[in-house]
Amino acid sequence: MGLLNLSLRNFRCFASAELEFAPTLNLINGENASGKSSLIESIFILGRGRSFKTANLESAISTGTQGFQIAGQVSSLASPVHIGLVREGGQLKAKIAGETPTNLAQLSETFPVQLVDSSAHQLIRGGPRCRRQFLDWGVFHVEPGFFPAWRRYQRTLHQRNVLLRAGKHEKEIQSWDGELIIQGEILDRYRQDYLSKLLPTAIAWTRWALGGLSLDLEYQSGWPSDQNFSEALQGAITRDRDAGMTRLGPHRADMRIQIDGKAAQACVSSGQEKVLAGSLLLAQAAVYHLLMGRPCTLLLDDLAAELDAGHLSRFLECVVETGAQTHITAIESSPIIMSHVAKTFHVKQGKIVQVV
Numbered sequence: 001m002g003l004l005n006l007s008l009r010n011f012r013c014f015a016s017a018e019l020e021f022a023p024t025l026n027l028i029n030g031e032n033a034s035g036k037s038s039l040i041e042s043i044f045i046l047g048r049g050r051s052f053k054t055a056n057l058e059s060a061i062s063t064g065t066q067g068f069q070i071a072g073q074v075s076s077l078a079s080p081v082h083i084g085l086v087r088e089g090g091q092l093k094a095k096i097a098g099e100t101p102t103n104l105a106q107l108s109e110t111f112p113v114q115l116v117d118s119s120a121h122q123l124i125r126g127g128p129r130c131r132r133q134f135l136d137w138g139v140f141h142v143e144p145g146f147f148p149a150w151r152r153y154q155r156t157l158h159q160r161n162v163l164l165r166a167g168k169h170e171k172e173i174q175s176w177d178g179e180l181i182i183q184g185e186i187l188d189r190y191r192q193d194y195l196s197k198l199l200p201t202a203i204a205w206t207r208w209a210l211g212g213l214s215l216d217l218e219y220q221s222g223w224p225s226d227q228n229f230s231e232a233l234q235g236a237i238t239r240d241r242d243a244g245m246t247r248l249g250p251h252r253a254d255m256r257i258q259i260d261g262k263a264a265q266a267c268v269s270s271g272q273e274k275v276l277a278g279s280l281l282l283a284q285a286a287v288y289h290l291l292m293g294r295p296c297t298l299l300l301d302d303l304a305a306e307l308d309a310g311h312l313s314r315f316l317e318c319v320v321e322t323g324a325q326t327h328i329t330a331i332e333s334s335p336i337i338m339s340h341v342a343k344t345f346h347v348k349q350g351k352i353v354q355v356v
């Protein structure tokens, strides 16, 4: 079901807050600057160990205090798991069921959260990194071999790039290629497999949410499609040495998004862009539920902005279909949103009151 309860101390505008959530749709409403996005942000941090608002968590500590605490109980297939985060003295310390995790990826495994906010359009309009992050969120959560392969790939890539920057001899640089190719091909295969699982849901939901438009997604490996990774690396060694970096590989992969046969970023409106990106993220949540046997948690910040009644209503039907626990913020409680809501929280100047 997701997050059962949440407790905050000295997090942004909240000196202290305790909430119990519904397993379905929770609405967080309030005026501008009341603390809606901050509440969503705290749930995101609990699941990811980082913020979507800032790279520096220091700025999320309430002004005039020394550190923040975020804690909550997350449902699991067995009994609920307690997650606690403390940011103090420039460090984020995490506990999962009383134990210190070896890395923050364990937070994601315990509490998978997916966000749709005003930056969701970056999935369509932003650079390839946004689409790689999108794919990797999905692969990470359904394929346990992905994270170790990704770490090995990143380490090897780093070593190879150090040698390239130092102008080392071709033979020395290529001594890293064996491992880079093995891990790179594993990542490539995982991403392609994942996309083939995601595609049918993504197509169906985008068609529904966008009122009949037709989606196509195509994975681009990060090297020419008529070569394998090994051939591509070999052929690029001279230019890699000139550039001082490895220019081909899964770290340069992308996903082409087309609507009715045209590049999405060139043909959709900004409202459609939000619905398209949102539908892709919802499709991920649905595929996660299907493959892992439990739903993730969805965070929808200011969803209604830019959407007309038809788009909002169809999008919310997809949200319900994911089976995910959902936290949605809105300035006003529109009847379309209210028709799906189980619990409403009103936020005012850093105080949260449960309304229904």
Ligand SMILES: Nc1ncnc2c1ncn2[C@@H]1O[C@H](COP(=O)(O)OP(=O)(O)OP(=O)(O)O)[C@@H](O)[C@H]1O
Pocket: 011, 012, 013, 014, 030, 031, 032, 033, 034, 035, 036, 037, 038, 039, 059, 060, 061, 062, 063, 302, 331
């Ligand atoms: N570290 C901090 N300490 C105290 N207050 C903070 C801190 N960081 C942000 N705030 C304040 O928290 C308030 C709530 O911000 P938030 O972005 O959550 O509002 P919101 O309800 O989402 O508003 P909007 O509807 O405009 O999106 C703002 O007034 C902001 O200045």
Ligand SMILES: [Mg+2]
Pocket: 036, 037, 038, 302
């Ligand atoms: Mg906000």
